[in-house]
Amino acid sequence: MKSLLCHEVIVYIAKDSDTNIMASTSAGSNNSLERKDIIALFLGIAFSVLFTGLIWLTGPLLIPKESTFLPDQGALWYFWKLADPTFWTRFVAWSTYILHQVTIWGLIYYAQTRVKKYTTSLHLVNVLALGANAIFIFIHYIVTYTTYDGLAQDVSILSSQGSVIVLLVFVLIMENNRRGMFFGKRAPIKKEFTKFLRKYHGYYFAWAVIFTFHYHPMTYTIGHLWGFFYTFLLMLQGSLFYTRIHTNKYWMVLQEVLVLIHGTIVAYAVQSSSLWTMFFYGFLLMFLITQVYAFGYKRRTRVILWIITLTSLALVYSGILVPGKNWFDLNEIIRIPVILYGLAFLFTFIFLLIYGIKLLLKRISMKRSSDQIAEIPN
Numbered sequence: 001m002k003s004l005l006c007h008e009v010i011v012y013i014a015k016d017s018d019t020n021i022m023a024s025t026s027a028g029s030n031n032s033l034e035r036k037d038i039i040a041l042f043l044g045i046a047f048s049v050l051f052t053g054l055i056w057l058t059g060p061l062l063i064p065k066e067s068t069f070l071p072d073q074g075a076l077w078y079f080w081k082l083a084d085p086t087f088w089t090r091f092v093a094w095s096t097y098i099l100h101q102v103t104i105w106g107l108i109y110y111a112q113t114r115v116k117k118y119t120t121s122l123h124l125v126n127v128l129a130l131g132a133n134a135i136f137i138f139i140h141y142i143v144t145y146t147t148y149d150g151l152a153q154d155v156s157i158l159s160s161q162g163s164v165i166v167l168l169v170f171v172l173i174m175e176n177n178r179r180g181m182f183f184g185k186r187a188p189i190k191k192e193f194t195k196f197l198r199k200y201h202g203y204y205f206a207w208a209v210i211f212t213f214h215y216h217p218m219t220y221t222i223g224h225l226w227g228f229f230y231t232f233l234l235m236l237q238g239s240l241f242y243t244r245i246h247t248n249k250y251w252m253v254l255q256e257v258l259v260l261i262h263g264t265i266v267a268y269a270v271q272s273s274s275l276w277t278m279f280f281y282g283f284l285l286m287f288l289i290t291q292v293y294a295f296g297y298k299r300r301t302r303v304i305l306w307i308i309t310l311t312s313l314a315l316v317y318s319g320i321l322v323p324g325k326n327w328f329d330l331n332e333i334i335r336i337p338v339i340l341y342g343l344a345f346l347f348t349f350i351f352l353l354i355y356g357i358k359l360l361l362k363r364i365s366m367k368r369s370s371d372q373i374a375e376i377p378n
Contacts, residue, residue: 036121037243040130041236041251048232051137052225058145059220065148066219078152080217080224089147090154096143097151097214100136104129104210104238108202111242120244129239137232144218151215160215163208164259169343170197170204171256172290178249179294181344189344193351202241209234223266230262249294256291259283275332277316277325282336284309289337 070083082089111125140150152160172181173189174197181187213231216224233255240246263279288305315321317330 034120035245037119037126037240037245040122040126040240040243041245044130044236044239045233047134048229048236051141051232052229055141055218055228056220056225061145062148062217062219076157078157080150080219081153082149085149085153089149092143092147093149093151093153093214096136096139097210100132100139100214101207101210103132103136104206105203107132108206108241112199112202115242118242118244118247122240123242126240126243129241130236133235133239137235140214141218148217150217151211152217155215160212163211165340166343167205167208168256168259169340169347170201171252172340172344173348174198174201175252175290175294179290181341182289184293187344187348189348190352190355192355193348196351202238205234206238209238222269223262226262226265230258233258253287253291253294257283257287260287274324277322277329278332278335281309281313281316281333285333285337286340 066080068083069079069081072079107125107129111123115123115125144150174194176186176189177191177194181189209231213228213235216227218224218228237246237251237255245251260280260283263283264276267279268276288302288309292302292305312321313330313333317325317327319325
């Protein structure tokens with residue numbers, strides 16, 4: 001029964017991945033059971049689940065060390081770091097991060113300059129990327145149980161959070177042409193910007209994910225467990241570049257939506273129980289306004305989703321489901337969408353400004369060259 005269910009899921013994903021490549025693949029490779037990229041995806045998800053379980057299982061071994069940490073000192077304080085770091089704890093944290101970062105950047109560069117084409121199988125560089133990420137995951141696990149510290153000892157928590165926020169914004173911009181920005185309608189984003197992001201986003205995404213991964217020690221709070229599981233999936237996605245599953249709309253939107261779960265859990269368990277609604281409904285609105293349009297659902301389906309969401313909003317902010325909440329708190333649900341959409345347009349404006357300056361300088365250079373040619377006597 002389980003194998004049958006797994007087969008049906010693979011077939012469903014394969015159909016979407018193959019939509020735009022039927023002409024470029026042989027009949028044999030269209031068989032979902034031969035889709036090595038999908039098999040790698042499911043094996044990667046299984047690895048992510050098992051390794052997250054390992055972190056949870058061995059986490060109590062860290063209690064003696066974590067009991068010596070400095071007390072919480074405010075919203076920007078990161079608790080999970082040594083009270084007395086040394087040169088070697090810092091050296092181990094930074095050296096393993098840099099090796100991981102440079103390795104993945106190098107593989108991305110190789111893929112962009114040597115591979116350049118998508119496949120339903122796996123390129124050798126995909127296997128190397130998957131292996132490299134798995135090795136560094138194990139290394140980071142060992143580091144946690146020896147020297148413990150991640151990059152948090154030297155870098156603000158805002159850098160880790162900000163890097164992921166910008167990643168989500170870049171996804172909004174890149175997917176604008178395919179699903180639109182607001183209710184299926186495209187935002188006026190210049191195609192040159194989208195093309196630029198599609199070409200170079202891998203380098204930024206790799207930095208954001210790997211930096212965030214090495215920022216935290218592999219401790220076992222519910223927030224860390226979900227965070228590492230989510231990061232493992234993002235590493236998996238980043239390892240499957242130039243495969244068709246890398247651009248599968250269901251897999252891509254799933255990774256965006258998982259931030260809803262992670263943000264909500266962290267807000268409830270780690271920060272303040274009153275903030276979880278801001279993350280839950282903020283990212284849920286992002287899904288209803290933008291991400292759901294990747295699937296091509298009928299209007300009736302989208303209306304039902306909105307009715308369910310608005311009903312739950314009424315129950316929560318009336319105080320029925322969440323005591324202490326009131327209608328004055330309702331403004332919190334638009335904070336995340338305003339920030340993400342606002343940043344999308346801010347980055348677009350900055351790109352247009354740079355792009356315009358570049359064009360202006362090019363025209364000035366061409367005019368000078370033209371004037372110099374005109375001055376040459378016949």
